[in-house]
Amino acid sequence: MTPVHVIGGGLAGSEAAWALARHGVPVVLHEMRPVRTTDAHQTALLGELVCSNSFRSDDAAGNAVGLLHEELRRAGSLVLAQADHHRVPAGAALAVDRDGFAAGITAALEAEPLVTLVREEVAEPDAAWDSVIIASGPLTSDSLAQAIGRRTGEPSLAFFDAIAPIIHRDTIDFDTAWFQSRWDKGSGSDYINCPMSRDEYHAFIDALLAGDKVSFREWEGTPYFEGCLPIEVMAERGRETLTFGPMKPIGLTNPRGPKPYAVVQLRQDNALGTLWNMVGFQTKLRHAEQVRIFRTIPGLQNAEFARLGGLHRNTFINSPRVLDGALRLKAEPRLRFAGQITGVEGYVESAAIGLLAGRFAAAERLGGALQPPPPTTALGALLAHVTGGADAATFQPMNCNFGLFPPIEGRFRGKDRKAALSTRALAAIDSWLDRRPAA
Template sequence: MPETVHIIGGGLAGSEAAWQLARRRIPVVLHEMRGGKMTPAHRTDGLAELVCSNSFRSDDSDHNAVGLLHHEMRALDSLVMRAADAARVPAGSALAVDRDLFSAGVTAALEAHPLVTVERGEVQAPDPAWKHVLIATGPLTSEPLARFIQGLTGESHLAFFDAIAPIVHAESVDMTVAWRQSRYDKAGDGGEHAPGEGDYINCPLDRDQYFAFVEALNSGEKAEFREWEKDTPYFDGCMPIEVMAERGPQTLRFGPMKPVGLRDPRTGRRPFAVVQLRQDNAAGTLLNIVGFQTKLKHGEQVRIFRTVPGLQQAEFARLGGLHRNSFIRSPVLLDPTLRLGADLRIHFAGQITGCEGYVESAAVGLMAGLFLSERVHGRRPATPPAETAMGALLSHITGGAMADSFQPMNVNFGLFPALEGVAKGRDRKAALAARAKAAFGGWAERFASGGQGSALDPSGG
């Protein structure tokens, strides 16, 4: 009998990993503290409980990155996708579920599987005797386990406060208006870069545009903190843009929108204010709006930020947010198979790795399960091609993101390797999806020998 894998956390990632391991004849102990100790967000002890929305977003695998991720997960017999399809409710082209039926389906399948043992109770630290450990505790990791992770990885590598600025697709920025230039040269002598040089893209605002922008921030509709977030203080390094704006109409001009050291090449003069964008992934396809973490509602963000010259047609890979969240600095801590460099017994999966969203969390759990199954069986794990949705998401988590500014991310086509010679928009998305499907098949074949089974019947394990 292969060695047992201990999974800490029975959310989407932990549940999916347990299923993938058990299908490959590996015994699993799935540790879930709910049933003995609840989190502030959950209301049941069911495995894979959906805390917020009941939507898994678009199911279109030909033009949408998350739909493509659905496609790849189904091809690998994902338990989460099986349960979602069985609990589906009408939602147009999106995949939405009855959340209670969904959780019940996942729970029943795992509890019935002969190789899965569900143990209720809090794990404050992995037992030193456990040879294979997967931590999949999500954004509300309990305090004792978080302290263990901090001690293992270092204080600076575990975040409890997720301050997210919007990210835009680089190709959607109007470079006839915006220009590339850093405020000061790297020598630090106060000299300016010439326009066209430097690491930042600048979107200029004149006086009227700036004050209209500030007014829009002040009047825009903000999202409320959830109950367990309300005691989360603001920190100077992650102050919401609208909170800064409330301090006075000129505050942003002396903060993230300061124009000092910049010249608009169209006028030769310093603009009244600027919005700066900085590269956010190694491929250069995504740009972070610098200093623009926000609690504005998502629709308001799109409306207001598109008033900035150069961003009128901006396409957002991720919108901003500010909330409590535990996640590790995966690009510097994990290897490409989600294994922790500081303790090779331990893998991570799910939102704690820095992915965002139900489907993404489950997909990372699925990959962690596959990698662990290979390792337990004495084989070297093979990672998915970067051209696939799984591969693109994994690359973001384990090295594709800029490590010093790493933040959780949903899957999106901006994470995929660039595709040359293809038009923008729907044609480009279709081409990226087609390339991904072609690349995925060969890698997935490696794992096709896992147990079979249909519907939510655990007999395939």
């Protein structure tokens, strides 16, 4: 059987390759690292997480992302299987040991006989490849981005995304910091908390606003993704903005002293518990400034950083305009797109579109056609959004959320409505997974 070619070994490409192999279709998976690296990656592992180690809420009944987790588990997702296997404490969220997770993804695909891993940059999809999934991600190389732009008839769209710093646990001062999850969720001690008084917070804001930042003049006009704003950008919107965002003190009780005015939280980043990342502290501060300013946070005065924060430019296409309902490029149907390059935002969303692209390509290779998942499911709602549900004129990256789902009949409020949407979705996804592709 002729293989399907998958370009990109991130979450979407890995998931697409796995889905194809699980359906008996051979795959050639092209990954350019380590032949060519990016500004954000640090290893050559498949499925490397370049930003947070959190897959966000794992609550399938009350959160759309948690529902997407459960749908992916039921669909045999490699990403969710490895995330569950390499899980670290994070309250109600699903967070992973990033190194163990990527190593697990890599080992699984390298051990799969139907997957051939090729380490090379693909600047242009070979004309002889009759089925291709482009899952090159938000950090698509310039040459491939240009090849995509020629096919879509427009320059690549883009937005800025940011990375938060990671700190060595043994350099945190626990005479000041304490363990507690917000509202004591999870084990109740899944986060490290660093308190700030009002004066300490405002001094921190002053330093943040005055700090030396990376400038991207050649990319002026490129927007930030609202779900991952640098802390300096949030602070510029108002001095108290961070106290209602990543530094909010609600749900936390300081056992060391008075109620804090603001709190910096750190979440476990590896299985050993030796590395902790600064939650919501994406930044474009220069590295020396990050060390200087973040060490003014009580409890972090002696912090040693395993990784400092950064900013990178992400690429995505105008999917509602250029893709059909099976993620094929309308102008060249042999090409499918998957992952963040389609305009979904987030690890799980990227994997979800990868899984769907792999299933669509597998059904096609096997001589059938796969109906898309119902729009009442998280998978279907996300797919519908990027392939026609959004306005092409204003299309921007989107996380999975219940606003993408069709309304549900009956009178429901708050949590009851979300639970009803989830119940409906899981029944629909089970029915969809039981179907056979039409010949």
